[in-house]
Amino acid sequence: MLTPQFLRFLDSLQIGMMIIDREGMILHVNQVGCQLLGLRLSEVRQHHVSRITPGADIMQVVRDGKASLRVEIRFGDKTLLVDRIPYVEEGEIIGAISVFQDITSYEAATRKISEQERELHQFRELVEQLYDGIVMCDRNGIVTMINQAYCDFLETTMEEAIGKPITEVIENTRMPQVMETGKAELGHLMRVGNRDIIVSRMPMREDDKIIGAMGKVIFNDLRELRSMVDRYNIMERKLDYYRQELKRVVGTRYSFDSIFADHHLLKETIHLAKKVASSRSSILILGESGTGKELFAQAIHGVSARAEGPFVRVNCAAIPKDLMEAELFGYEEGAFTGARKGGKPGKVELAHGGTLFLDEIGDMPLDMQVKLLRVLQEKEVERIGATRPTQVDLRVIAATHRPLEKLMEEGRFREDLYYRLNVFTISIPPLRVQTGSIIAMAQHLIQKLNRELYTSVTGLSPRVEDVFLSHSWPGNVRELHNVLERAIQLADHGLLETEHLPAYLQERKVVVNGESLTLDLEAELAKTEKKVLAMALEKAEGNKVKAASLLGIHRASLYRKLEKLGMDVT
Numbered sequence: 001m002l003t004p005q006f007l008r009f010l011d012s013l014q015i016g017m018m019i020i021d022r023e024g025m026i027l028h029v030n031q032v033g034c035q036l037l038g039l040r041l042s043e044v045r046q047h048h049v050s051r052i053t054p055g056a057d058i059m060q061v062v063r064d065g066k067a068s069l070r071v072e073i074r075f076g077d078k079t080l081l082v083d084r085i086p087y088v089e090e091g092e093i094i095g096a097i098s099v100f101q102d103i104t105s106y107e108a109a110t111r112k113i114s115e116q117e118r119e120l121h122q123f124r125e126l127v128e129q130l131y132d133g134i135v136m137c138d139r140n141g142i143v144t145m146i147n148q149a150y151c152d153f154l155e156t157t158m159e160e161a162i163g164k165p166i167t168e169v170i171e172n173t174r175m176p177q178v179m180e181t182g183k184a185e186l187g188h189l190m191r192v193g194n195r196d197i198i199v200s201r202m203p204m205r206e207d208d209k210i211i212g213a214m215g216k217v218i219f220n221d222l223r224e225l226r227s228m229v230d231r232y233n234i235m236e237r238k239l240d241y242y243r244q245e246l247k248r249v250v251g252t253r254y255s256f257d258s259i260f261a262d263h264h265l266l267k268e269t270i271h272l273a274k275k276v277a278s279s280r281s282s283i284l285i286l287g288e289s290g291t292g293k294e295l296f297a298q299a300i301h302g303v304s305a306r307a308e309g310p311f312v313r314v315n316c317a318a319i320p321k322d323l324m325e326a327e328l329f330g331y332e333e334g335a336f337t338g339a340r341k342g343g344k345p346g347k348v349e350l351a352h353g354g355t356l357f358l359d360e361i362g363d364m365p366l367d368m369q370v371k372l373l374r375v376l377q378e379k380e381v382e383r384i385g386a387t388r389p390t391q392v393d394l395r396v397i398a399a400t401h402r403p404l405e406k407l408m409e410e411g412r413f414r415e416d417l418y419y420r421l422n423v424f425t426i427s428i429p430p431l432r433v434q435t436g437s438i439i440a441m442a443q444h445l446i447q448k449l450n451r452e453l454y455t456s457v458t459g460l461s462p463r464v465e466d467v468f469l470s471h472s473w474p475g476n477v478r479e480l481h482n483v484l485e486r487a488i489q490l491a492d493h494g495l496l497e498t499e500h501l502p503a504y505l506q507e508r509k510v511v512v513n514g515e516s517l518t519l520d521l522e523a524e525l526a527k528t529e530k531k532v533l534a535m536a537l538e539k540a541e542g543n544k545v546k547a548a549s550l551l552g553i554h555r556a557s558l559y560r561k562l563e564k565l566g567m568d569v570t
């Protein structure tokens with residue numbers, strides 16, 4: 001039956017073909033078939049079919065005489081589509097023929113198409129949910145896409161609308177103009193039928209060419225918009241409230257435990273602060289910038305009877321003058337143009353039940369001082385535009401680095417307010433007078449910063465200690481903290497060296513006649529003054545009256561100087 005002509009014919013076919021006899025012995029596989037199966041004809045001829053395709057059902061075809069068509073089978077990394085038919089001669093089944101083709105790439109393409117169909121379906125769903133209405137048209141103004149919601153709104157169907165000029169589907173549409181000008185129109189109000197809608201239209205581009213336009217109807221009913229705006233306002237107010245609550249919870253970060261004190265003057269300040277903390281009276285904290293005034297204010301609040309209440313800080317120097325009144329005292333709705341809906345409480349009101357910390361009180365404008373005094377005296381606050389005052393119960397801690405007495409003399413600070421605030425005064429000594437304690441303070445801050453920055457700096461090199469001792473620290477502990485933070489990050493571990501210090505600290509040292517001096521006038525004067533006082537005391541054998549007369553100054557003045565320079569007063 002398999003004549004050479006017939007075999008040549010089989011080899012010329014572009015699909016795979018295999019012929020077996022009744023017993024399943026392979027009689028022939030054509031060339032394409034060998035390629036698809038990855039075998040040579042000599043390897044398969046006269047072998048049983050089960051060796052090539054284990055579990056092949058082709059024997060079933062021989063047994064039943066029934067064809068099995070379009071069966072997909074995996075062969076290695078290929079997918080083959082197989083037809084198996086009985087091979088009949090003179091009415092008798094003498095074998096079977098298997099015809100197969102590689103459909104691997106076809107199958108991959110079909111999979112891709114169904115994936116894309118799924119994605120497209122998801123995208124449509126998304127579009128349906130994102131916007132109430134959406135429509136697209138091509139460059140000729142023909143509708144190419146419209147979603148169900150917009151169809152419902154326009155009382156049409158997708159079948160009817162797609163393919164029609166957009167001007168026939170949406171009355172008053174401006175999509176042609178948008179394509180003409182290339183400019184998007186966002187949030188326009190438009191009347192369709194008897195309803196107002198808000199539309200955004202934008203041109204669609206490909207390689208800078210306008211290929212169509214898209215329209216989005218964000219709200220198909222303005223009543224819905226209005227209710228959304230209302231909901232938004234309510235949410236904003238709630239958010240404001242929670243923000244305030246959060247501040248109340250995390251408002252204070254410092255306690256007395258956070259204050260490091262090695263110097264006796266600072267220790268005395270802490271002792272006094274702890275004593276006055278429990279009273280209800282106002283406190284005035286004096287100290288140069290960076291000495292820890294806020295630290296003290298928070299610590300006092302933390303141990304006061306109001307510790308559970310809020311700690312509200314107002315930096316009088318940082319608030320622009322024209323905003324200060326609203327910031328401090330709040331306002332009612334409609335009090336001025338731009339006033340927020342529902343009004344806004346001021347810091348004074350927010351501090352109700354707690355502490356109001358007025359930082360840089362010396363910078364408070366005079367008219368605000370008058371209003372503040374009223375709050376302290378009457379214990380009530382009146383928002384801008386309000387008809388009635390609100391009762392407030394708070395304690396004021398004020399702080400300043402300015403000489404308030406001088407400001408009073410110049411008429412820039414009200415005397416009555418000064419006396420009201422200054423029930424207790426706490427003076428924080430500047431770092432430069434805490435001689436002998438600067439290195440200890442630095443060590444304390446290094447430990448704290450090591451913990452925060454995951455570093456392991458062990459301390460200061462002797463040269464850095466020198467620099468630290470001769471610097472006058474105008475920025476006080478804050479300056480020391482900043483210098484150390486930078487140096488620790490540069491060094492990471494071991495001792496801090498001068499090269500880790502900022503340039504202004506490295507450059508201040510000069511050597512004159514073999515003696516190392518700094519260009520810090522105040523520190524050098526203090527050093528010399530200290531030296532002279534020590535010499536005088538030595539000469540007077542510790543007798544202060546004698547030492548003062550040797551120095552030609554009053555005894556009280558000697559005591560003041562010794563205290564200021566951190567020398568032994570006893």
Ligand SMILES: Nc1ncnc2c1ncn2[C@@H]1O[C@H](COP(=O)(O)OP(=O)(O)OP(=O)(O)O)[C@@H](O)[C@H]1O
Binds near residue numbers: 259287291293478
């Ligand atoms: N005795 C101290 N112990 C530990 N840290 C301190 C001490 N004094 C100040 N600090 C730290 O120094 C920094 C400055 O402190 P704070 O902000 O309280 O100073 P301030 O006097 O209020 O400054 P300003 O007047 O510039 O606002 C803070 O990081 C604070 O933690």
